[in-house]
Amino acid sequence: MRKLNFNAGPATLPESVLQEAARAVLEYKDTGISILELSHRSKEFADIVAESKLLVKELCGLDDSYEVVWMHGGGRMQFAMIPMNFASEHNAAGYIDSGHWSEEALEYAAFYGDVQILATSKDDNYSRLPHWPSSVPDRLAYLHFTTNNTICGTQWHHIPATNVPLIADMSSDIFSMRHNYTNYSLFYAAAQKNVGAAGVALVVIRKDMLKRIVRPLPPMLNYKQQAHENSILNTANVSGVYTSLLMLRWIKEKGIDAIEKENKEKAALLYDALDNSKTFTPTVTERSHRSLMNVCFTADTPEHEKEFLALCAQNNITGIKGHRSVGGFRASLYNAIPLAAVEKLVQLIKTNP
């Protein structure tokens, strides 16, 4: 029986995507070859890449001033590649530190360049967003931030314009709502939350950034060469990119507006139950900072925590434990989590009033 899986990533995929992905493992279309055997230089894979790039641009409202690239290495490789390409001792990079992943990104950057932390909510244990910096030094190579913070459950719902190239880690909320993607000079997402399965990262980069690379780098680590090689600079994760294409088709069919509406509904339902519960408390008290993607909460006693975990398990619910660094609970409500799963969870929350 299929579980209701609230894991923060790798996360739930739609049943229809899984069916099609499984079919492709046996045979991709009528090629006589599995997607796991398909050459990255085949016509079939070129078509997969082309369609996925078109869909990304369409869903993000981007024109040809942007390049779309599928890469290996997940989000963390981007933590390294961004400063490697754009920051140095003489090219300081700005970071907004709103949670674990922002912090790790800036730690990676410090290996390659001067790092300026322009805002942080570390002293609040990241339970709220920091204040967006009121001014950003003009000479910064870029300003990096994380749109949604999976571990502590905060999300930027308004992104101010900036005077330097803005770079966003959108791993956990890409394609989850209408969004002005043209704010960014570069944005990226590890696929295993809203775009597919683990093992690929989606990187979208504005072409003018490719002129700003500050040091010689081998092709695999060089955005310019990656962008020019159409996602096959090396052997692509063919099946991973295909799974992402299936997700993109699913998103397009459903429509971003409908997805946003449902995501808001799901989050409202859960936060409302938590706000009205005597047993459970949402971790983020500032409502305008709350994430629609990752709802974090705690129980009033360790016994209630244990009981609730057991209750969830009895009711076929999994992936509800908070991140090991903070404990408590976390329900991740990515696009593929159906409203019915959230209703079930809310029903269980209400049994502990």
Next chain:
Amino acid sequence: MRKLNFNAGPATLPESVLQEAARAVLEYKDTGISILELSHRSKEFADIVAESKLLVKELCGLDDSYEVVWMHGGGRMQFAMIPMNFASEHNAAGYIDSGHWSEEALEYAAFYGDVQILATSKDDNYSRLPHWPSSVPDRLAYLHFTTNNTICGTQWHHIPATNVPLIADMSSDIFSMRHNYTNYSLFYAAAQKNVGAAGVALVVIRKDMLKRIVRPLPPMLNYKQQAHENSILNTANVSGVYTSLLMLRWIKEKGIDAIEKENKEKAALLYDALDNSKTFTPTVTERSHRSLMNVCFTADTPEHEKEFLALCAQNNITGIKGHRSVGGFRASLYNAIPLAAVEKLVQLIKTNP
């Protein structure tokens, strides 16, 4: 109908592996979750990693002085990571240049350190192996070479002992024969030829190498931290690692001795047909340099080349074209290519006498 696929990689996988991989996409074991949704921090994935590491060590005859790590980024990320970790201006690295991939590896190395090419067969268009260097400077950080050269079809069948750490790119012949893996301080393989599907690389490193890292590096690019994090330094390519585990089980069940015997049989059959053909000529004339994995050959006229490609297509054979940089034909005979497929190919070769 399933094709006879002689592609050089991504390459053919055994039917049983595909069946099990497809089943896992629908549901991994009885978890109620797809392998594409399975958390890299789950008990289930920890078991997959543990079993795969044990199998790699067993199949390679390695003890606990080696670490086995699944990484993102394919072989090319290793081209970058090896010199990044071990070479510098003051720590020269030695390279043996026996083909396209060796050459690319040393080009990557030049971004990070002093590179010494100790042997090359570039002037022979890599149609033979270079002479293994008679002496290697003691002070080299390491000596890198490629055990099997996929594009031109040569393979080292005897690896001399060396006085510096030996590093091998085994992407195209790992697990294909008995081999003294303890020769190496580090060896690696992009999975999509003999170990699974595209999107993961297998890296095996002797622990003493972890003390020789020459520069500060962020965790993703640092072998020491990768080795300490048990293949989940970041979100692993869960399904990719699982496909590799399925391949490792298949290899173990068949047995390396049986695999080697069959690989020799397959290659002998094909080379023999080519050596006795008036239409086709094997590219590598020095028999002791010939690859058992990639058999490269040409036709006497462009017309015969075209005819043979058409004949293969009519007979359900695919992936037989030579690498775009050299042309002609290439039949890749990795472990999962059945003897019967090679017999079929040989039969077609014999129809053009």
